[in-house]
Amino acid sequence: MILLLSVVVGALTGWGLARWQGRIWQPPSFQYPALLVIGFLPQWLAFYFEPTRRLFSDEVASACLVLSQTLLLGFAGLNISLSGLPFLALGLALNLLVIVANGGFMPLVAESAARLLPQDILNLIGYGERISHASKDILMMESAIRFPWLADRFVSPDYFSYRFIFSLGDVWIAIGAFLLLAVGRKHTPQGALGKEHDQQNHS
Amino acid sequence: MKNTFNKFLFSASKINKVHLQIVWSLIALAMLVLGAGAPEDVGGVGIR
Numbered sequence: 001m002i003l004l005l006s007v008v009v010g011a012l013t014g015w016g017l018a019r020w021q022g023r024i025w026q027p028p029s030f031q032y033p034a035l036l037v038i039g040f041l042p043q044w045l046a047f048y049f050e051p052t053r054r055l056f057s058d059e060v061a062s063a064c065l066v067l068s069q070t071l072l073l074g075f076a077g078l079n080i081s082l083s084g085l086p087f088l089a090l091g092l093a094l095n096l097l098v099i100v101a102n103g104g105f106m107p108l109v110a111e112s113a114a115r116l117l118p119q120d121i122l123n124l125i126g127y128g129e130r131i132s133h134a135s136k137d138i139l140m141m142e143s144a145i146r147f148p149w150l151a152d153r154f155v156s157p158d159y160f161s162y163r164f165i166f167s168l169g170d171v172w173i174a175i176g177a178f179l180l181l182a183v184g185r186k187h188t189p190q191g192a193l194g195k196e197h198d199q200q201n202h203s
Numbered sequence: 204m205k206n207t208f209n210k211f212l213f214s215a216s217k218i219n220k221v222h223l224q225i226v227w228s229l230i231a232l233a234m235l236v237l238g239a240g241a242p243e244d245v246g247g248v249g250i251r
Contacts, residue, residue: 003240007232024221027228040234048237072238092239099241106241116245136241152243166242173240177232 002156002164006174010181017182026185028082032075039071053133062104065136069096083183088176094169098150105130107145108137108165109153116155116163 011027018025030036042064045052056064073096076089099106108131113122122139131137142148152165 001237001244002242003236004233007229007236011229025225026221027225028232029224029228030231033227033231036231036234040238043238068238072235075235076239088235088239095239095241106243108243113243113245131243135243137243152241163245164242165245166240170240170242173236177236180232181228 002162002166003170003174003177006177007181010178013178013182014184018184028079028084028180028185030075030079030082032078035071035075035078039068039075041068043068047134047136056133058130059104061130061133066096066100066104069099082180084176084179084181086176087172087179091169091172091174091176094150094172095167098145098147098167098169099136101146102140102151103138105138106136106167107140107148107151109142109145109148109151110139111142112153112155112165113139116165 014027015025046056046061046064046068047053053061069092073089073092076085076092079085080089095106110122110127125131125139127139127141127144129139131139137152140151142151142153145151150168152167152170154166154168154171156162156164156166
């Protein structure tokens, strides 16, 4: 959920910049939106929707994750010309690579998790097990992870009251989402805001 | 009651295609970001 912050900050930045430049803010217009919905659906059922996620076994949930991210990568590829999408696609590809290489879930480096969680809770989870039904992560020792630098290993700064552990791919995804909204749609007509005000005044 | 309804109609009449496009874009990007990312949220609520 922390990644949604980049969407909010990007939208506010894009809207503020547009107002400052005297134009209407226009967010990106995606091609093939049905692919996005179809691609997100398996993850929503397996990880986000409370009534269904408990019904999914770990094997089915990991298959849903890989299938979903593959479809989303295809969607990103089809919209690669949008500002910020190349960064987001790179982050998604990095996450998908480390997930596939480690059995279908995002590896969570135990050493990083130990910085935020008490040891007794980590002992309860156990190495190689999912953190929870709502999580895409499995707890792993760093030495057992393939591509460990792509795993969830970076811990949020101490001054953040909301703590989270993230991957290199997540950073690129946040940058891409921010740019998508901050830059907005290309070829926005200059002075459109003024024209709209004129039309409102005339009507 | 009638006043509230009139206010609602007035607000609804200001919603145009651009507003709907903005809402859809934000929802679409939220889906893309949630689906693409895999951070582990720990703080605040702890592990669920």
